[in-house]
Amino acid sequence: MKAMIDLETVTRRLSIPHDLQELIKLRVSQINGCAFCLDVHAPKARKAGVSQQKLDVLAAWRESTAFSARERAALGWADSLTRIETSGAADADFAPLAEQFSEQEQVDLTLVITTMNAWNRFAVGFRVVHPARPEGAD
Template identity: 40%
Template sequence: MSEERRVHLSRSAPQAYQKLAAFSKSVGELTRESGVDARLAEIVQIHVSQRNGCAYCVRVHVDRALGVGIDADTIAQIATWRESGVFSERERAALELAESHVYIHDGGVSDAVYDRVGGVLSEEEYVALSWLLVSINAFNRVAIAGRYPVPPRGDEG
């Protein structure tokens, strides 16, 4: 990523960013109330951020995942979840839904994905996860457009 300075959207329009943060907080509450646990929420947010190419949000959500007790092996397996045996049926359904939200421009959430995911998650969980996915996709776009830096851990000063 280049060192070119970009407009920092959250600093340049703090009121808009605060609204996005408030939306995210509301979505987090909805997610918890629906029975979606922190592990599942962090797994899908990492995966969406990986797929979107948002290194900044990957860093944020890996740190949060570690904080809620997700081990390094599980985090490393997220990118290859289809081939990995470390995820539950519920997590696999959520990861599939997450990918559909990343590639929403390819015809939305297909009937096949909707049916598979709906066979595992309740409607309440589906709705909450969908809002969570809308939220993380929005944050990914803010960070990517602004080229938010992700320095090596030793250089964060």
């Protein structure tokens, strides 16, 4: 676990803004069905400045006008890499990424996505359960 914690520490210093990182972490966790990670990252996303509207419609981001072109490119890449077995990291997903992000940012974003996928596999695989909180106790 030390290696994963070290990797997580590195991702916090990347070129991708914290609010976008948290949005991506939530989307990857939605796809992977990781309730623990959703529970951890939703409050972090709010604290980082992600609007409640974006959080509310994240599962249907493709149909929403709440997201900027940059966010849409990042979310598309997150979906594509998380579902790589069916997407093959398609050119249609990479093109918007390349248009919106520098090469360094593309690498950094890919590391955020990859790290979150790894965390999801630990949490889901080892059946980590999020704590129940009283209603309104975020």
